[in-house]
Amino acid sequence: MFEAYVTNLGLYPERGAGAGEYLKFPTTVEEVQALFSRIGIDGKQYEEYFITDYDSDILGLTDHLGEYESLDELNYLAHLLEEMTPDELEKLAQPGDMIITVGAGDIYRAGELLLKRGDAQ
Numbered sequence: 221m222f223e224a225y226v227t228n229l230g231l232y233p234e235r236g237a238g239a240g241e242y243l244k245f246p247t248t249v250e251e252v253q254a255l256f257s258r259i260g261i262d263g264k265q266y267e268e269y270f271i272t273d274y275d276s277d278i279l280g281l282t283d284h285l286g287e288y289e290s291l292d293e294l295n296y297l298a299h300l301l302e303e304m305t306p307d308e309l310e311k312l313a314q315p316g317d318m319i320i321t322v323g324a325g326d327i328y329r330a331g332e333l334l335l336k337r338g339d340a341q
Contacts, residue, residue: 221276222278222298223242223275224242225241226242226259226270228268229268229269230268231260232272241259
């Protein structure tokens, strides 16, 4: 579906891209905890993360995702996208459709629009 390069904010100045790794969505709590452990987010010395890159097979999706998105919200969006048919996913890349028009940082709104679209079809 999509993945995000999650980076340890505190280690980024000294390690650069080496302070993070990709997380595939949808994900689980265990996968997020394991990722945090591998990139050094321990909840004590290092608590904050940011996202330095996205990769997706849904055209246009990553253009609207920001560097400080919530992993929970990204997971919510991934679960909604996972329930869509291939034809519905293809339509998302068309100009003027939901993913293109919803701005960054509004993932729950995007999810609600996806749900409403599903009800209307």
